[in-house]
Amino acid sequence: MAQFWQQVVSGLASGGIYASLALALVIVYRSSGVINFAQGEMATFATFLAWTFLHHGISFWPAFALTLAVAFAGGVALERVVIRPVEGRPVLTVVILTIGLLILINGATQWIWGGAVRKFPSPFSTRPIHVGSAAFSIQDIGIVGVCLVAVALLTLFFRFTKLGLGLRAAAVNPEESRLVGVRVGWMLALGWGLSAALGAVSGMMVAPVVFLDPNMMQGILLYAFAAAVLGGLESPVGAVVGGLALGVLLNLLGTYFSTFGGEMRLVGGLAVILAVLLIRPTGLFGRTAVRRV
Amino acid sequence: MSRRLALNTAGFVVAALVVAVLPRFISSYHALEWANVGIYFVALLGLNVLTGYSGQVSLGHGAFMAIGGYTSAILIAHHGVHDVWTIPLAGLVAGGAGLGFGLPALRLTGLYLALATFAVAVAFPALARKFERFTGGNAGLVLTLHTNDWLYYLSWSIAGAGLLLGWLVLATPIGRSFRALRDSEVAAISSGISPALYKTLAFGISSFYAGIAGSLVAISTAYVNPQTFPITLSLFLVVGLAVGGLGSLPGSVVGAILIQFLPTYAAHVSKQAPQVIEGAILVGVMLLLPGGAAGLFRLVQSSRQP
Amino acid sequence: MAPLLELEDVEARYGAIKALHGVSLAVGEGEVVALLGANGAGKTTTLRAVSGTVRRSGRISLVGHSLERRSPEAVARAGIAHVPEGRGTFAELSVRENLRLGAWTRRGRLHGEEERVLAYFPALAERIRQPAGTLSGGEQQMLALARALMARPRLLMLDEPSLGLAPLVVASIFAILRHLNEEEGLAVLLVEQNATLAFEAAATAYVLEVGHVALAGPADDLRADESVRRSYLGY
Secondary structure, three states, rough: OOHHHHHHHHHHHHHHHHHHHHHHHHHHHHHHHHOHHHHHHHHHHHHHHHHHHHHHHOOHHHHHHHHHHHHHHHHHHHHHHHHHOOOOOOOOHHHHHHHHHHHHHHHHHHHHHOOOEEEEOOOOOEEEEOOOOOEEEEHHHHHHHHHHHHHHHHHHHHOOOOHHHHHHHHHHHHHHHHHHHHHHHHHHHHHHHHHHHHHHHHHHHHHHHHOOOOOOOHHHHHHHHHHHHHHOOOOOOHHHHHHHHHHEEEEEEHOOHHHOOOOHHHHHHHHHHHHHHHHOOOOOOOOOOOOOO | OHHHHHHHHHHHHHHHHHHHHHHHHOHHHHHHHHHHHHHHHHHHHHHHHHHHHOOOOOOOOOHHHHHHHHHHHHHHHHHHHHHHHHHHHHHHHHHHHHHHHHHHOOOHHHHHHHHEEEHHHHHHHHHHHHHHHHHOOOOOOOOOOOOHHHHHHHHHHHHHHHHHHHHHHOOHHHHHHHHHHOOOHHHHHHHOHHHHHHHHHHHHHHHHHHHHHHHHHHEEEEEEOHHHOHHHHHHHHHHHHHHOOOOOOOOOHHHHHHHHHHHHHOOOOOOOHHHHHHHHHHHHHHHOOOHHHHHHHHHHHHHOOO | OOEEEEEHHHHHHHOOOOEEEEEEEOOOOOOEEEEEEOOOOOOHHHHHHHHOOEEEEEEEEOOOEOOOOOOOOHHOOOOOEEEOOOOOOOOOOOOOHHHHHHHHOOOOOOHHHHHHHHHOHHHHHHOOEEEEOOHHHHHHHHHHHHHHHHHHOEEEEEEEEOOOOOHHHHHHHHHHHHHHHHHOOOEEEEEEEOOOHHHOOOEEEEEEEEEEEEEEEEEHHHHHHHHHHHHHHHO
C-alpha cells in the first residue's frame, strides 16, 4: 500500500510537469488556433538559459524568475515575428512552420551549448519525508507545488485581471474583441509569452530528474500532447487535470505491469492519444465542435 | 499530345538519361549519396500523395518507412530471402499498415492527425526496442553489403517506376478525387466522392511508397536498428516536401536533394549548423513561399505569360 | 456646426466584390440617423466601413479626425461603439465580464459604471453572473447595447437591433435608445430593416440602394415620400 501512494505522489510530480507543458499548448491553441510543435524545444532552450544563469553564480530562484522573464519575452517576439504573418493561412502551412521552429530551436540549442548531458540542480532536497511506512521525496512534492502555483497564478490572471479577460475574449471571438478596442494581435502575443514561460517552468522542473540535454523535452512533449488531448484541447482545466491524471496513470501502469516500464511509457502516451482521439476527440472537458456545412 | 504532356515526357526522358549516366562521372562515395537521394525521393512521392494531393498531414511517415525497413530486414536476416524480393513485400506490409491506420485516421482532421502521427513517430523506436525477438532490439539486424553503383541503379530505377506509377494514378479519376477532397471536402462529398474510401486509399498508397523507401534504406545501409528511423526523419521528410512543393511530384526531387545534401554541406560551417539551417529554411519557405520550389516555378511561369 | 461623423464618397469591397460605390452621409452631435434599404443594399457594409472591419477607401472622419487608416481597435478607442448584426456577445463569458470588456478602452477606475448602465437594463442585473450565451435573444441584444454604453461612446452604431426579437422587447430597447439620446445626447447611427421603427427613432434618414445613397433627408420628409412608403413602409 505504501508503494501505491509513493507511486501516486511521484506520478503527480511527473503529471505536474506534463500539465504545465500541456497548459502551455492549450493557451496557444485557444488563442491562435495553432498546435505549437516547438513548445518542447522552446522549453529546453529556456532551461539551458537557466543553466547558464546558474553557471554564472546566480542562485536558483532568481535564475528561475529571470528565465521566466526571458522566456516570456521570447514567446511574445516569436508570435509577432514568425506566427503573425501566417495568420489565416492553411493549417498545413502553420503546422510545418512550427515543425520548422522545432528543428531550428533544437539545432540552435545544440549549437550553442553542445549535445553533452548536464546536471541541473534542484531547488528541493532529495531527502525523503516519511509518512507511516511510505517515503515521499521532497523533490516530488516540490515539483507538484511549483507547477500548481504556476497554474494557480495563471488562473487568477485569466479570471481577475483586465488583460486576462482581454486574452480570453480575443481567443473566443477576435472580431468582436476588436470592436470593443482589444488589440487582438498583442493578446495573442501575450498568450505565446505566457505559454513560453509555462514551458520554461516545466523544463526547469524536469531537468534535475532526467538531466539536461537538447532532446530532453521530446518525450515530455508527447505526454503533454496526450494530456492536452485527454483533457480537451480547448480546456485549460482539462490540460491540468489530464496532465496530473496521465502522470499518475503511467506511473501506476509502469509499476504494476512491467511491460509498461521504462521506454514503453512513450507507447502508453501514444495509446492514450489514439484512444482519446478515436473514442472522444473532444476530450474529457472539451465541447463538441459543431461542423457547419 | 498536349503541350504539357510533351514537356513532362521530354523532361522525364532527359532526367532519366542524366540519372543513367551520372555514376560514370562521379566517385563511388557520391554514387551512394545520390542513391540516398533516390530513396528520399521515393518516400517523398508517397508523402506528396498523402499530404500534397489528399490534404492529410502526416508527421510520422518515418514510422511507415521503419515498417518497410524492418520487414525487409527480418525477411533477409531471419529467413534468408534475397534482398531485392523483399522490396515489394516491404511496400505491401507498410501499405497494409497504412490502410489500417488510414481507416481510423479518417476521424482525425488537420491538427489532430498531425498530432497523432507525430506521436506514432516518437513512440515507434520504443516499440522496435520492445519486440526484440523480431527486431533484434537495440543491436538491430545486419544485412548483406552491395556496391554503391548497384544501390544507385536500384534506388533510381525504383524511383523512376514510382514516379511513373504516381503520375499514372494521379491522372486517373482517383487523382482527381484526391484533389477534390483536398480543396474542399464538403464540395467533394456533395459530388459523390466518398472521403472514407479515397483518404484511406491515399494513406495506403503513401505508406506503400514509404515502405519501399524504408526497405531501400535497410538494404543500402545493410543494417537496421531502432535509431535508423528516428522522429527527425519524419520531420525532415516534411521539410523536403514543403521545400519541394506540395502537389508537385518532380518538385520532390528538389526536396530529396535538400534532405541528403544540406547536412553534408552545412556541416562545413559547424556540426550543428545543418539543423539550424534546415529549420530556418523551413520557416522561411513557409513564411515567404508556401508553395515551395514548385510554387516558385509556377510563379516564374505565370509571370512570363502576357 | 461640424458633424460628429462624416462619410464622403466611401467605397468598400469584400475581396473582389465592391459593396459600396461612393456613400456620403453625416451624423451630427446628439443626432439619431437611420440607414434604410433592402437586403444587400450596403447598410451593414457602411457600418463596417466606419469601424474598419472591411476594406474601404474614401473620407471618413470623426469630429474632423480621419478614421480611414485606423484599425477597428483604434476606431473603438476614438469613441465609436459598433454593435453588429447578431448581437456579437461573448457567449462563454458572463454578463459582468461582457460589460467589463465593453469598458476596455476606458482608462482609470470605473466607479459605478456597471450600476449606471444596469439601471437601464434591470433584467441583466439579475443575470450578472450567467454566461451570456444562456440569455434570451432580447436579453443578449440588451447586453450588447449595455456593453457598448460601458465605453461611454460618442457615437453608437447599431445594426438591426430589432432582428428576431418580440415586439415588446423591441419597444423597450427603442425606448431606452430614445432616453439615451434625449438625456445623454448620445448620437446614434441606426441600421434598421423595420422602417416604421427607424422613422420614429431618427431625425435624419438615408436610403441605400445597391451601394449608394438613393435618398436622404429629414425623417419626416422621407416618411411621407411616395416611393419610400411603397417600398419600405408597405402602404
